[in-house]
Amino acid sequence: MAFTAGIQAQAEQPSATGLAALTALAEDDLKKVNRLILENMNSPVALIPQLAGHIIAAGGKRLRPMLTLVSSKLCGYEGERHLSLAACVEFIHTATLLHDDVVDDSELRRGMATANAVWGNKSSVLVGDFLFSRAFQLMVADGSLKVLEVLSRASAVIAEGEVHQLITTNNTATTEQDYLDVVSAKTAALFSAACQIGAVVAARDLEEEQALQTYGRNFGIAFQLVDDILDYSAHQAELGKTIGDDFREGKITLPVILAFHRGDSEDRAFWRRCLEELDQKDGDLEHAIALMHKHGALAESLERARHYGREARVALDIFPASPVRDALTRVVDFCLERAY
Amino acid sequence: MAFTAGIQAQAEQPSATGLAALTALAEDDLKKVNRLILENMNSPVALIPQLAGHIIAAGGKRLRPMLTLVSSKLCGYEGERHLSLAACVEFIHTATLLHDDVVDDSELRRGMATANAVWGNKSSVLVGDFLFSRAFQLMVADGSLKVLEVLSRASAVIAEGEVHQLITTNNTATTEQDYLDVVSAKTAALFSAACQIGAVVAARDLEEEQALQTYGRNFGIAFQLVDDILDYSAHQAELGKTIGDDFREGKITLPVILAFHRGDSEDRAFWRRCLEELDQKDGDLEHAIALMHKHGALAESLERARHYGREARVALDIFPASPVRDALTRVVDFCLERAY
Numbered sequence: 282m283a284f285t286a287g288i289q290a291q292a293e294q295p296s297a298t299g300l301a302a303l304t305a306l307a308e309d310d311l312k313k314v315n316r317l318i319l320e321n322m323n324s325p326v327a328l329i330p331q332l333a334g335h336i337i338a339a340g341g342k343r344l345r346p347m348l349t350l351v352s353s354k355l356c357g358y359e360g361e362r363h364l365s366l367a368a369c370v371e372f373i374h375t376a377t378l379l380h381d382d383v384v385d386d387s388e389l390r391r392g393m394a395t396a397n398a399v400w401g402n403k404s405s406v407l408v409g410d411f412l413f414s415r416a417f418q419l420m421v422a423d424g425s426l427k428v429l430e431v432l433s434r435a436s437a438v439i440a441e442g443e444v445h446q447l448i449t450t451n452n453t454a455t456t457e458q459d460y461l462d463v464v465s466a467k468t469a470a471l472f473s474a475a476c477q478i479g480a481v482v483a484a485r486d487l488e489e490e491q492a493l494q495t496y497g498r499n500f501g502i503a504f505q506l507v508d509d510i511l512d513y514s515a516h517q518a519e520l521g522k523t524i525g526d527d528f529r530e531g532k533i534t535l536p537v538i539l540a541f542h543r544g545d546s547e548d549r550a551f552w553r554r555c556l557e558e559l560d561q562k563d564g565d566l567e568h569a570i571a572l573m574h575k576h577g578a579l580a581e582s583l584e585r586a587r588h589y590g591r592e593a594r595v596a597l598d599i600f601p602a603s604p605v606r607d608a609l610t611r612v613v614d615f616c617l618e619r620a621y
Numbered sequence: 622m623a624f625t626a627g628i629q630a631q632a633e634q635p636s637a638t639g640l641a642a643l644t645a646l647a648e649d650d651l652k653k654v655n656r657l658i659l660e661n662m663n664s665p666v667a668l669i670p671q672l673a674g675h676i677i678a679a680g681g682k683r684l685r686p687m688l689t690l691v692s693s694k695l696c697g698y699e700g701e702r703h704l705s706l707a708a709c710v711e712f713i714h715t716a717t718l719l720h721d722d723v724v725d726d727s728e729l730r731r732g733m734a735t736a737n738a739v740w741g742n743k744s745s746v747l748v749g750d751f752l753f754s755r756a757f758q759l760m761v762a763d764g765s766l767k768v769l770e771v772l773s774r775a776s777a778v779i780a781e782g783e784v785h786q787l788i789t790t791n792n793t794a795t796t797e798q799d800y801l802d803v804v805s806a807k808t809a810a811l812f813s814a815a816c817q818i819g820a821v822v823a824a825r826d827l828e829e830e831q832a833l834q835t836y837g838r839n840f841g842i843a844f845q846l847v848d849d850i851l852d853y854s855a856h857q858a859e860l861g862k863t864i865g866d867d868f869r870e871g872k873i874t875l876p877v878i879l880a881f882h883r884g885d886s887e888d889r890a891f892w893r894r895c896l897e898e899l900d901q902k903d904g905d906l907e908h909a910i911a912l913m914h915k916h917g918a919l920a921e922s923l924e925r926a927r928h929y930g931r932e933a934r935v936a937l938d939i940f941p942a943s944p945v946r947d948a949l950t951r952v953v954d955f956c957l958e959r960a961y
Contacts, residue, residue, distance in 0.1 A: 303717070324781050324784075325781075326781050326784045326785045326788070328784050328787070328788055329781065329784055330651055354759065354875070357870065359955050376750075377750075380746050380750060383723065383743055384742070384743075397634055402723055402724070402742060403721060403723055403724075403787055404784065404787060405747050406720050406723050407720065407780050407783045407784045407787065408773070408784060410716075410717075410720060410753070410776070410779075410783070411748070411777055411780035411781060412779040413776075413785065414774075414776035414777035414779075414780055415751065415772035416776050417757055418770075418774060418777055420769075420773075421766060421769045421770045421773050424766060426761060426764060428762045429757070429760075429769065430758075430761045433754055433757035433758045433760075433761050434755075434758060436750070436754035436757070437754035437755050437758055439750075439754075440747050440748070440750040440751035440754055441664055441665075441666050441669065443747045443750070444664075444666045444669055444747045444748060445666045446667050446670055446752065447668070447743055447744060447747065448666070451831070559895045603929055
């Protein structure tokens with residue numbers, strides 16, 4: 282609680298409307314994107330729209346496709362190509378989620394009804410493949426080799442990042458650099474590509490394209506850092522949200538790395554037992570959170586997230602001030618404030 | 622044995638060299654393709670080349686990339702683009718294999734050391750994703766939207782076919798049409814695309830492109846039919862090869878469908894117990910094979926495979942006779958003769 286209050290006092294400004302401003306700008310386009318998503322996930326094989334519909338309907342904020350939509354707006358784009366490309370971005374994201382939820386025999390299942398828990402690992406994998414292929418078909422229909430280059434590269438980088446994460450899981454020797462490499466690849470690559478595409482469809486010069494890439498990449502890193510902090514957040518728990526998923530799976534995130542390195546040998550034995558051997562007892566998650574507070578691991582992780590958030594905002598300075606630019610900077614604040 | 626001998630007598634002509642002729646034509650190119658494969662599966666994340674290398678090194682005949690190489694030769698192509706596109710075809714095939722081997726909790730594991738058995742489901746899925754993305758990166762580097770269209774469509778169709786197969790598994794109500802739909806999608810689509818690309822890089826007219834598509838599609842169906850027959854082949858068992866994998870998993874292939882429909886109620890109860898409930902005892906596989914022989918299910922399946930083989934060969938009639946055309950027709954015979 283002390284941690285939460287302390288952080289709140291530092292908050293630059295409240296922006297409860299940080300997401301709302303972006304959503305308002307993207308709203309009309311997003312309806313069209315949702316229609317495109319529904320149309321393109323269709324198949325005579327009924328399980329495909331069923332399973333894909335389950336995850337896409339549950340699929341939250343549509344943050345990544347919104348970034349494509351609003352980035353193209355920032356670049357003054359007035360055509361229609363951004364719509365199907367935003368759908369591609371969401372398909373790639375959804376395929377990644379489906380594949381990320383595949384469970385190994387050796388792993389714990391989460392408490393939630395993920396698609397793989399309902400329909401099995403194999404269905405999740407294959408429907409993910411379908412969505413991924415469909416995304417490439419949509420890009421081909423769009424006809425831009427540049428877009429295809431950006432998103433095929435992002436897809437390869439995401440897969441590399443996911444494999445890298447797999448190697449760091451259950452390994453307390455994971456370094457901060459490993460963690461940043463994983464986050465840059467598995468999360469920030471798609472944020473970056475989603476934003477870059479907005480400049481590409483608008484045929485803007487390289488400077489604007491790179492600015493949007495930089496914004497997306499830094500926003501993506503900040504977003505993932507906050508996500509990893511929230512998994513240990515007492516406030517999240519108060520709101521009735523699940524916490525401790527990463528802990529139960531033995532994922533090595535920045536709060537863990539910091540608490541591990543700042544801890545004594547007893548602490549380290551605790552982390553090894555819980556995260557390497559996955560030998561966890563009642564009260565272990567609470568003890569982990571207490572250790573993180575003791576060593577300032579959550580506050581420090583949030584400080585890092587803020588750093589990347591600032592880098593994201595600064596990258597947009599080359600664009601003239603406008604409500605569109607404002608919405609893109611405020612959604613970064615919104616993301617950071619989720620951590621309180 | 623009676624079945625084997627009977628079929629052997631019907632064989633049109635021996636073509637032990639059916640694969641050798643194709644391999645000889647593709648040999649030099651294939652070495653370059655193998656180098657491209659090794660180069661492009663590389664990654665700073667060491668598990669990726671390790672796991673991909675495991676499956677690609679074990680990866681048999683390289684039949685699909687050879688089809689691209691030799692199809693382009695048939696079309697008189699003399700450039701270098703067919704090399705990286707053949708590598709794409711092999712990457713897509715390998716990704717499909719990796720994803721196909723992912724095991725559900727509810728399923729039996731095969732006796733063999735598949736990649737997922739060694740490295741886990743999750744690694745197999747993610748490395749498959751990497752290879753799939755890398756294939757698209759190679760296509761983008763090639764720069765042909767037509768090739769991208771052909772292979773992104775094939776990828777979506779393959780995924781649809783795999784999901785369709787999942788639905789038919791353990792379901793004895795599966796029809797011949799369901800089976801043909803599955804085979805056309807999961808196997809024949811990539812054979813067809815691999816051959817079509819040969820015409821596309823050579824910039825040949827639509828007639829030749831379609832002829833190669835038709836050849837590939839029919840060859841693919843024949844190939845899969847033979848594969849499904851071999852899983853119940855006493856001769857395979859004599860050669861020390863594994864049989865009964867499909868039976869143990871409850872896959873509903875054409876020999877099963879024919880034996881089921883031609884059987885009496887006692888037979889059907891047997892098939893339901895073994896393939897729907899997966900309640901299998903010692904001797905069940907032998908009984909299944911005996912029922913197939915009794916009802917001519919394997920001979921009839923082979924007759925169908927021959928039909929598609931003929932369609933494949935006939936499709937190439939628009940090309941003038943040549944050693945290259947000859948190699949493409951003889952590899953179909955080779956495939957059919959695997960069934961003896």
